[in-house]
Amino acid sequence: MNHFFNFIIKYNNEIQLLLFIGLIFFSWNVENALGIITNYKKWKHASKNVGFIFINLPGQFILGLLIIKTIHWTGVNHFGLLYYFKIHNSILLFVCSFIMLDFGEYIYHIIMHKVKRLWMMHAVHHSDEVVDVSTTLREHPLENIVRLTFTLFWVLLSGTAFWALILRQIIQVFTTVFAHINYRLSDKTAKIIGLIFITPNLHQVHHHYMQPYTNSNYGDVLSIWDRIFGTFQEMPAEKIVSGVDVYMQKKDIGNFKSILKIPFGKYRISGGKQDKITTMPNHDEPTLFEKKLSV
């Protein structure tokens, strides 16, 4: 078992990178063969989202180092809940870390939806008109910093081990890519897997532009939090319109630069409070959703 942990610790960056590339490649091909949305320019769409990899690198690097330093500190000082409850057994430690960190991601996601300034950052992810595997990459650098700072806080609070965090991240890479894939599981399979885990069927409901769907299915890896706290929603795939019910015009999400400006936009972003489509008074062109819905 120790060899396994050492291997994960030693090659964690390589494992995550290879896994990520492999999963994107696999999902890309699954979408080409079985994708449910086909009438869009896949390469052009992906090229906008790929830019986020590069722009997020400095934040990832700096906060990644801080997280490693924090784990080292909690290890030396025996700080955090896992140390407090004297959980040393590897399997138990991993299960507890996993549940704590996943619950942390659930809370983080709700906060990103409820606090207006944070929602404007998170709206970058939600503003994608077609959710496919490349949407996984679509995260504003400011949100990236906020998210990793939250992770740092949860790592400090939990006192988790480095290998447990890496192992959880590896599982998270799988589920995040899986959640965004432009493909749906059959109803029966989705029901069974969705009892515990977030499926593409569930996460894509979260990308629907109307309430209460936008503010539902916040779960990261596990769907149990949504079931426990009443934020669970289901919706047939053909009814889902991805995006946000904001005063956005095509020019606001037309290119990479304009997407980056979303958190600083002077237009109000509702945070998804309305239960119907929001349109700006006297707007000069129909919103994206009016266009979509009139087709």
Ligand SMILES: [Zn+2]
């Ligand atoms: Zn969200």
Ligand SMILES: [Zn+2]
């Ligand atoms: Zn998403």
